[in-house]
Amino acid sequence: MNKLIIAAIILSGISTGSMNAQIILNPEATGDVCHQFTYRFAYRADIPMTAVSTSDDFIPGTPGIHAGKLHDQTQSGNMSTFFHSTQRTWTQHGILEFHIDQTAGGTPFPLPGMTENNWEAHLNGLVLTDGPEGVLFQLQMIDQADACEDGAIVETDFDCGENFVATVFDTIPEVGTEIDPIDVTSQLRRDLFGDGTGDATSGFILKPGNPLLANAFITLGAASPFIEITINGTPTPAATASPVPTRTPAATPTPQLTATPAVDASVELFLSHSTFHPGDAFLLTASISNHQPVPMIQAPIVVLLDAFGSFYWYPDWTDTFSVDHVDLPAGVTTLTILDFIWPSGVGSAAGLTFYGAVLTSDYSAIVGTWDSVPFNWNE
Numbered sequence: 500m501n502k503l504i505i506a507a508i509i510l511s512g513i514s515t516g517s518m519n520a521q522i523i524l525n526p527e528a529t530g531d532v533c534h535q536f537t538y539r540f541a542y543r544a545d546i547p548m549t550a551v552s553t554s555d556d557f558i559p560g561t562p563g564i565h566a567g568k569l570h571d572q573t574q575s576g577n578m579s580t581f582f583h584s585t586q587r588t589w590t591q592h593g594i595l596e597f598h599i600d601q602t603a604g605g606t607p608f609p610l611p612g613m614t615e616n617n618w619e620a621h622l623n624g625l626v627l628t629d630g631p632e633g634v635l636f637q638l639q640m641i642d643q644a645d646a647c648e649d650g651a652i653v654e655t656d657f658d659c660g661e662n663f664v665a666t667v668f669d670t671i672p673e674v675g676t677e678i679d680p681i682d683v684t685s686q687l688r689r690d691l692f693g694d695g696t697g698d699a700t701s702g703f704i705l706k707p708g709n710p711l712l713a714n715a716f717i718t719l720g721a722a723s724p725f726i727e728i729t730i731n732g733t734p735t736p737a738a739t740a741s742p743v744p745t746r747t748p749a750a751t752p753t754p755q756l757t758a759t760p761a762v763d764a765s766v767e768l769f770l771s772h773s774t775f776h777p778g779d780a781f782l783l784t785a786s787i788s789n790h791q792p793v794p795m796i797q798a799p800i801v802v803l804l805d806a807f808g809s810f811y812w813y814p815d816w817t818d819t820f821s822v823d824h825v826d827l828p829a830g831v832t833t834l835t836i837l838d839f840i841w842p843s844g845v846g847s848a849a850g851l852t853f854y855g856a857v858l859t860s861d862y863s864a865i866v867g868t869w870d871s872v873p874f875n876w877n878e
Contacts (some may be wrong), residue, residue, distance in 0.1 A: 510876040518674040522610065523603040524726040527700050528596045529560030530652035538586040543577055557654040564593040564724075566638060567716035592720060593705035594656045595622075596648060597726050599690055600699045617730060621680035622703070624724040630671045630717035637709055638667040638717065642686045643702030650700045661702040662686075667705065671717055684725065702724075702815045729846075763790035764798075764827070764867035766855040775876040777843035783836040785855045785873075787827055790867075798866075799858040802836055806851055822858060841876065849875040 534557050541550040549584040568591070574584040602608050622640075630636075641660030647653075665681045681701070707713035764787065771782040785802060789795050802813035811838040812821040813836060825834065836853075858867035 522608070522730070524597050524599060524728065525603045526595055526721075526724055526729055527598045527650040527742065528652050529564050529721045529724065530559060531563065531565040531591045531593045532652065532654060532657035533558045533565075534588075534590045534657055535559065535590075536590075538587045540582075540584045542578060542582045544581070559652045559653050559656070559659050562721040564595065564705065564719040564721050565591045565716055566593040566707065566719075567591055567636070568707050568713040569716065570714065590608070590707070591716060592657050594643070594652050594702065595705070595724055595730065596643070596650055596652075596700040596702040598699065599687065599701045603725070609691050612720065613691075613730070613829065615688060618684075619682070619729045620684045620687045621727050621729075622683050623680045623727050624720075625667070625678040626720040626723050627672055627674055627676045627678070628718045628720045629674060630790040631715050632671055632673050634671045634715050635669070636671045636713055636715050636717065637669050637707065639706055639708040640664040640667055640681060641704040641706060643704055644696060645690075648690070648695070648698040649698045656702075656704070660706070664703065666708065671715065671826055680727070687726070687728075698762045700718070719774070727846075739750075745834045753779075764788060764795065764857045765790070766800075766857060766868065766870050768802075768853055768855045768870045768872040770853070770872045773874055775841040775874065777841060777878065779841045780838075781841050782838050783853060784835045785836055787825070787832045787857060787869075789827040789829050789832070792829055794829060797824040798827045799823075799860065799862060800825050800834070801858055802853060802855045804851065804853055820862075822862065827857075845876065845878070847875075847877045851875070 529577045535554075536556075537554045539550075539552045542548070569589050570586070571585065571588075574582070577583040598608075600608060640663075642662040642664050643656070644659045644661045647656050647659035649873050664683065664686060667678055667681070682703075686703075687701055689695045690698060695701075705719070728802050763798075767786045767788070769782075769784045769786065775781060785800070787798075787800065789798075800813075801822045804811040804813075804816070809818060811818055814823045815821045823834075825832065850873060852873045853870045854869065856865065857866040859866055
């Protein structure tokens with residue numbers, strides 16, 4: 500298993516109890532539905548005859564996000580002989596549907612430890628890419644009805660909203676403007692923990708707030724929107740806490756950190772920083788001392804990440820108990836556990852902890868002394 504998987508574990512939001520831990524949800528589908536309504540009127544005075552016809556079409560499109568309304572009318576002739584008039588109205592509603600069954604990193608969502616009320620959600624990354632600057636145009640965001648949250652842009656999405664979320668703007672801003680984050684906590688709370696539970700997506704509709712006054716179209720970038728989940732709270736583990744895994748196979752019992760050492764050995768963990776920033780080298784090593792004059796053959800070495808109640812075990816970095824077997828000659832042996840460059844764009848978190856120890860051959864107790872090292876990260 501690539502040791503950089505630990506970075507994926509952290510970055511995809513496993514540390515759900517950390518202060519301001521941030522998780523990203525990506526769109527599953529973006530686009531719009533255009534409603535085209537046509538009214539035709541014809542009159543001939545010599546017969547006399549009047550004819551009226553209408554057409555009503557809903558046309559979905561992806562991936563561009565468009566919203567607005569335009570009205571057009573053409574006519575010819577005069578009422579004394581022959582008159583013909585055609586009126587067309589185009590109304591577009593933008594649609595965004597987001598994955599809520601997994602994070603951007605592919606981790607199942609909601610995460611362990613998330614409750615109904617210990618997080619907030621904001622829609623970010625809405626960028627205006629086209630539209631007449633300065634025109635009065637109220638753009639509203641509406642929560643998509645559960646029946647339409649299916650991860651696809653279809654005709655019925657046009658008018659499938661149920662609750663007002665926010666006014667995005669009242670006047671069309673300058674092209675390139677990124678809209679301020681929009682709070683969607685209550686909408687996601689409903690979809691994850693309330694009446695909307697069971698859908699794999701959560702959707703929103705962008706539409707003119709007053710269709711009678713709207714006479715313009717705007718376009719929002721389809722590639723940039725995302726939902727950012729921020730976990731609240733600071734359940735930082737105490738330095739002397741004994742980690743207990745959430746799922747431990749019966750054949751491989753969990754080591755208890757208070758066990759009496761069977762032989763003389765010790766582990767010391769070293770981390771390159773206590774707080775990491777983008778571009779920092781993330782280096783975790785374990786110096787294991789065998790104080791006996793004889794080697795320890797295939798000694799079980801355990802290193803685990805405590806991510807606020809969720810435990811991930813070296814070398815596989817899964818939540819299933821695992822160890823690495825190492826030959827330890829007398830003296831000190833140093834193992835490189837993790838070595839990578841801390842990335843950008845992952846927010847901030849505090850209070851995660853690595854633990855390290857040598858175990859007895861049956862994994863039932865710790866040999867000698869164990870060690871722990873906490874760390875944080877900031878953008």
